[in-house]
Amino acid sequence: MKASHRIFGIIIAIAVTAGLIAFTFAYDWFGPLIAEESGNIDNVYRWLLVASIPFFVIIVGIIAFCILEFRADGDDDDRDGEPFHGSTRIEIVWTVIPTIIVVALGIYAWIVLDQVEAKQPNELTINVVGQQFAWNYEYPQLGVKTSGDLVVPKNRPLYFEMTSVDVIHSFYIPNARLKRDTADGFTTRLRFTPDTTGTFPIVCAELCGIGHTTMRGTLRVVEPSEFTKWVASRKGPNAPKPTGANTISPLSPTGETGK
Numbered sequence: 001m002k003a004s005h006r007i008f009g010i011i012i013a014i015a016v017t018a019g020l021i022a023f024t025f026a027y028d029w030f031g032p033l034i035a036e037e038s039g040n041i042d043n044v045y046r047w048l049l050v051a052s053i054p055f056f057v058i059i060v061g062i063i064a065f066c067i068l069e070f071r072a073d074g075d076d077d078d079r080d081g082e083p084f085h086g087s088t089r090i091e092i093v094w095t096v097i098p099t100i101i102v103v104a105l106g107i108y109a110w111i112v113l114d115q116v117e118a119k120q121p122n123e124l125t126i127n128v129v130g131q132q133f134a135w136n137y138e139y140p141q142l143g144v145k146t147s148g149d150l151v152v153p154k155n156r157p158l159y160f161e162m163t164s165v166d167v168i169h170s171f172y173i174p175n176a177r178l179k180r181d182t183a184d185g186f187t188t189r190l191r192f193t194p195d196t197t198g199t200f201p202i203v204c205a206e207l208c209g210i211g212h213t214t215m216r217g218t219l220r221v222v223e224p225s226e227f228t229k230w231v232a233s234r235k236g237p238n239a240p241k242p243t244g245a246n247t248i249s250p251l252s253p254t255g256e257t258g259k
């Protein structure tokens with residue numbers, strides 16, 4: 001390959017890498033962030049993209065180069081390629097560099113996960129039960145059960161204990177960057193503190209049956225005073241009944257399931 005071609009290829013590769021990184025940073029993948037501590041999850045994503053996009057460009061670039069450079073010279077060209085032996089130096093380089101990157105990203109993600117999962121003072125516990133095809137909620141400290149809309153106060157740490165009554169579901173709040181599976185017989189946990197009022201989607205992120213796409217709900221983050229009023233409206237003889245088909249939480253008071 002001519003030196004001028006090689007320089008041109010390197011310039012194209014750098015430009016494509018820079019363009020893709022700029023696009024992935026500029027694009028709003030998950031919507032506005034509603035929990036400060038989850039911002040570090042965005043940072044993990046960014047570093048993952050910075051680490052993986054150059055490899056994507058290098059690998060696709062080499063494939064494209066080989067397709068063009070070593071293509072057959074007409075239909076009757078059945079010559080074998082030149083035999084060659086491996087290069088120890090290249091094998092060391094392509095083993096050591098990715099190992100360092102993967103271990104560093106793993107340690108960083110571990111630190112962030114530790115921060116996100118840390119126990120907070122004054123947590124509001126919410127039991128989440130997934131079922132085909134709805135999310136049901138119970139606030140054991142307040143004696144309130146609901147389904148569909150999840151209403152929470154702003155700036156209060158939330159602690160979710162989650163399970164399922166049938167197949168595996170996945171409780172996903174894109175704006176909080178949090179997603180965790182729920183499974184019958186297991187209790188899984190999530191924590192975050194919403195710092196923005198508004199209405200945000202909750203979806204099931206696990207293909208859980210024919211009605212999977214309808215397994216959606218909303219997270220409504222409200223001011224603490226409004227939350228107090230909402231809790232009061234959910235109690236007493238005139239309180240609306242939860243609409244979910246199965247509103248009995250299989251979670252015992254200790255948070256452990258009976259199975």
Ligand SMILES: [Cu+2]
Pocket residue numbers: 130131133168169170204205206207208212215
């Ligand atoms: Cu589901």
